[in-house]
Amino acid sequence: RLIDLVKKKATNLQRVTYLVFDEADRMFALGFEPQVVSIANHVRPDRQTLLFSATFRKKVERVAREILCDPIRVIQGDIGEANEDVDQIVRVIYNDSEKWSWLTSNLVKLTSYGSVLIFVTRKANCEELATNLKSRDFKLGVIHGDMNQMERNEVITSFKNKLMPILVATDVAARGLDIHHIKTVINYDVASDIDTHTHRIGRTGRAGDKGTAYTLVSATKDKEFAGHLVRNLEGANQLVPNELLEIANQNSWFKKNRYEPKQVKKFNIGGAGLGFKEKSSSQTKNSD
Numbered sequence: 001r002l003i004d005l006v007k008k009k010a011t012n013l014q015r016v017t018y019l020v021f022d023e024a025d026r027m028f029a030l031g032f033e034p035q036v037v038s039i040a041n042h043v044r045p046d047r048q049t050l051l052f053s054a055t056f057r058k059k060v061e062r063v064a065r066e067i068l069c070d071p072i073r074v075i076q077g078d079i080g081e082a083n084e085d086v087d088q089i090v091r092v093i094y095n096d097s098e099k100w101s102w103l104t105s106n107l108v109k110l111t112s113y114g115s116v117l118i119f120v121t122r123k124a125n126c127e128e129l130a131t132n133l134k135s136r137d138f139k140l141g142v143i144h145g146d147m148n149q150m151e152r153n154e155v156i157t158s159f160k161n162k163l164m165p166i167l168v169a170t171d172v173a174a175r176g177l178d179i180h181h182i183k184t185v186i187n188y189d190v191a192s193d194i195d196t197h198t199h200r201i202g203r204t205g206r207a208g209d210k211g212t213a214y215t216l217v218s219a220t221k222d223k224e225f226a227g228h229l230v231r232n233l234e235g236a237n238q239l240v241p242n243e244l245l246e247i248a249n250q251n252s253w254f255k256k257n258r259y260e261p262k263q264v265k266k267f268n269i270g271g272a273g274l275g276f277k278e279k280s281s282s283q284t285k286n287s288d
Helices: 002-007 024-029 033-042 058-067 096-111 123-134 149-160 194-201 223-235 242-248 252-259 281-287
Strands: 018-022 048-052 086-093 115-119 140-143 166-169 182-187 211-218
Touching (some): 018 033, 033 058, 048 058, 086 096, 086 223, 086 242, 096 182, 096 211, 123 140, 123 166, 194 223, 211 223, 223 242, 223 252
Parallel strands (some): 018 048, 086 211, 115 166
């Protein structure tokens, strides 16, 4: 829409001096790389540009080199790792009735600590779970991709104003939702990938607050995801349940990478050779 306005000469971006791309990796994953580059090219070259993302993959770095001038990468924690302020708890589930039983038996207690955000994978699952919870007299809101922006905004506003303690959502709520009274995230269905999992649980434990994220892992359906989750938990210094580790070990790729001796790889956190530079210790002291 912004590009259309520029092409129609309804506006121009020549006066823009400060350009921010938030959730940059998501835009590229959705195929918006040409649009992002086009917008950057329409802005004056002496601008300041910032890219933000909890997960920063190689493709993002490549595009960053194209649209940033003499970039500096600032890292909070480890790249792509979960927030250590979020206490991650994994429950291995052996059937769907056990998953529903766990949710209904714990939800009242969890809402007493603060707002609860429940993630599911599909829109149909979202409506079904919401209907089932409403039949148990839980007051909640629903957000998924079939809702228009106005409907979503109304639900989010009500949730922000604490008119409802529970929000059931698909991954449309995994990013950009900044509500400090969310104390618990429940991954009722596991995420499609570990990056989305990181973004999901990042809806709690924000700005130094503490939060808790529960992930319900199916022993039969989530074997592939289990290995990635083990690595995510270990990277954030979280407890890895033995049951989860047993499921992860059923994957040959996980066993191979975990137990076979291999050469230690040095990770290039500073981004040397990628067009990025780091502040020296003296520069850091001066900025402090």
